[in-house]
Amino acid sequence: MDTTELKKGLKIAGQVDRVNGKLLSYSEFVERYLVKNHPVVLTGLMDDWRACKDWVTVNGSPNLSFFSIHFGKSEVQVADCGYREFTDQKREEMSVSEFINHWLAQSAGNHSTVVTEKYDGKSLLYLKDWHFMKEYPEYVAYATPLFFCDDWLNLYLDKYRMHNEPDVQESNGISCSDYRFVYMGPKGTWTPLHADVFRSYSWSANVCGTKLWLFLPPPQCHLVFDRHMKSSVYNIFEEVDESKYPGFKKAVWMECTQGHNEVIFVPSGWYHQVLNLDDTISINHNWFNAYNLSWVWDLLRQDYEDAKDCIEDIRDISDDFEGLCQRNLAANTGMNFYDFFTFTVIMTFANSVHLYHLMEDSKSLSNSHPRINHIILNLQSIRRICLQMESTCLGENHGISFDFKRTVCDPFFLELCAVLDKTYQKLHDPCSPSCCENGSVTLDGVEDSVFVKISGSLVSTPENLVGFLDCVLQKLDRTPCSKINSSCP
Numbered sequence: 001m002d003t004t005e006l007k008k009g010l011k012i013a014g015q016v017d018r019v020n021g022k023l024l025s026y027s028e029f030v031e032r033y034l035v036k037n038h039p040v041v042l043t044g045l046m047d048d049w050r051a052c053k054d055w056v057t058v059n060g061s062p063n064l065s066f067f068s069i070h071f072g073k074s075e076v077q078v079a080d081c082g083y084r085e086f087t088d089q090k091r092e093e094m095s096v097s098e099f100i101n102h103w104l105a106q107s108a109g110n111h112s113t114v115v116t117e118k119y120d121g122k123s124l125l126y127l128k129d130w131h132f133m134k135e136y137p138e139y140v141a142y143a144t145p146l147f148f149c150d151d152w153l154n155l156y157l158d159k160y161r162m163h164n165e166p167d168v169q170e171s172n173g174i175s176c177s178d179y180r181f182v183y184m185g186p187k188g189t190w191t192p193l194h195a196d197v198f199r200s201y202s203w204s205a206n207v208c209g210t211k212l213w214l215f216l217p218p219p220q221c222h223l224v225f226d227r228h229m230k231s232s233v234y235n236i237f238e239e240v241d242e243s244k245y246p247g248f249k250k251a252v253w254m255e256c257t258q259g260h261n262e263v264i265f266v267p268s269g270w271y272h273q274v275l276n277l278d279d280t281i282s283i284n285h286n287w288f289n290a291y292n293l294s295w296v297w298d299l300l301r302q303d304y305e306d307a308k309d310c311i312e313d314i315r316d317i318s319d320d321f322e323g324l325c326q327r328n329l330a331a332n333t334g335m336n337f338y339d340f341f342t343f344t345v346i347m348t349f350a351n352s353v354h355l356y357h358l359m360e361d362s363k364s365l366s367n368s369h370p371r372i373n374h375i376i377l378n379l380q381s382i383r384r385i386c387l388q389m390e391s392t393c394l395g396e397n398h399g400i401s402f403d404f405k406r407t408v409c410d411p412f413f414l415e416l417c418a419v420l421d422k423t424y425q426k427l428h429d430p431c432s433p434s435c436c437e438n439g440s441v442t443l444d445g446v447e448d449s450v451f452v453k454i455s456g457s458l459v460s461t462p463e464n465l466v467g468f469l470d471c472v473l474q475k476l477d478r479t480p481c482s483k484i485n486s487s488c489p
């Protein structure tokens with residue numbers, strides 16, 4: 001597909017770096033891309049993926065019949081790329097078989113058979129956000145590349161829910177079971193301009209096909225918004241109304257043409273638009289960790305202000321105005337302040353348990369071991385955000401409290417700890433035996449360990465959590481102002 005005409009009028013300043021992932025260490029990736037929040041295309045990471053064999057025909061196109069035969073009954077979300085609904089494309093639910101029939105009918109351009117009955121000759125359908133991994137855990141389609149394994153979002157969602165009110169949960173499709181997806185669509189399908197959910201990072205791997213990506217760095221993102229910073233441009237390849245979006249022409253974009261077997265890292269807060277230049281299948285995760293957690297919190301703060309402004313006129317007649325704001329925040333953004341606080345408490349406890357194990361093992365690990373440094377960096381990042389949380393409604397008594405001693409007896413929490421242990425071992429110590437080799441963690445003594453004794457084990461507010469964190473960090477003689485802080489996000 002020739003894209004010259006589409007890109008006419010856009011200022012494109014450069015191409016995204018392309019690096020052989022086999023020659024890049026985890027610490028290099030962190031330093032060059034995670035910390036700098038910079039995109040990169042990584043090659044050489046998909047060699048052994050089952051998806052790359054089963055899902056692709058010998059001529060490199062999507063093996064659609066494989067999907068119909070093996071996964072045809074799955075119900076999925078399909079976007080109509082020709083039909084805008086609010087800020088996104090209109091979506092409908094259908095089975096994978098129906099979607100594939102539509103695709104085949106469309107590419108045949110043929111309206112005569114039964115399978116084409118639903119095809120209206122105009123719409124270009126794009127299967128998005130298919131929770132394939134969750135639905136088919138036994139069919140191991142791929143392995144998450146090492147660079148993207150420190151994924152607190154999916155680790156947490158494998159054991160807990162982000163938001164617990166079922167009506168909010170189901171109504172918008174945002175708060176979901178995980179953020180691991182498959183996308184597939186014919187040439188010409190596309191995703192409108194957006195920054196990712198929660199301002200998470202994402203990675204996207206092309207199992208087959210080619211995608212064109214246009215990226216706008218965060219300092220320029222205001223340029224795609226209207227004067228009130230409320231709505232953003234929907235499609236950068238169309239004529240953009242300059243009276244509505246006065247900054248748009250000044251935006252300077254980065255471009256990337258991502259081929260098959262290439263993985264792109266999408267940093268936090270970068271607006272991007274994506275176009276499939278061929279029939280394409282991709283695997284895509286959203287994720288966050290210590291390096292971009294502040295992006296998530298900043299978005300929540302901003303969305304909270306918007307949610308509050310929207311209902312300001314009913315403040316005086318509302319019994320629980322704050323509760324309503326938090327409810328609307330969860331409905332619009334996928335989590336609210338309480339959800340985020342719960343998440344940070346659990347991740348603090350899990351990181352502390354991991355640290356406890358490493359310290360138990362301290363005869364073989366020095367205090368500056370990369371795994372210990374990693375945990376300290378995590379805890380310091382959480383601590384900085386906690387300090388900001390104190391000035392919100394979370395600082396008041398809201399009736400939620402977390403008991404460390406009880407949490408460490410919860411089997412879901414222990415499973416989360418086991419995965420965290422394994423992940424950090426894989427990242428920093430691939431050759432040493434894991435402290436949870438058999439998939440479980442032993443916590444003998446942890447509930448009575450020194451940081452719990454000093455800090456007390458009940459956490460109800462961000463202030464309590466800071467106390468807990470200080471206690472853990474001081475145990476290591478790593479006060480929050482220590483040197484490592486400067487490398488934190």
Ligand SMILES: O=C(O)CCC(=O)C(=O)O
Pocket residue numbers: 183190191196202203204211266272274275282284
């Ligand atoms: O592949 C697409 O169409 C969109 C993917 C995307 O926007 C993302 O991974 O953040």
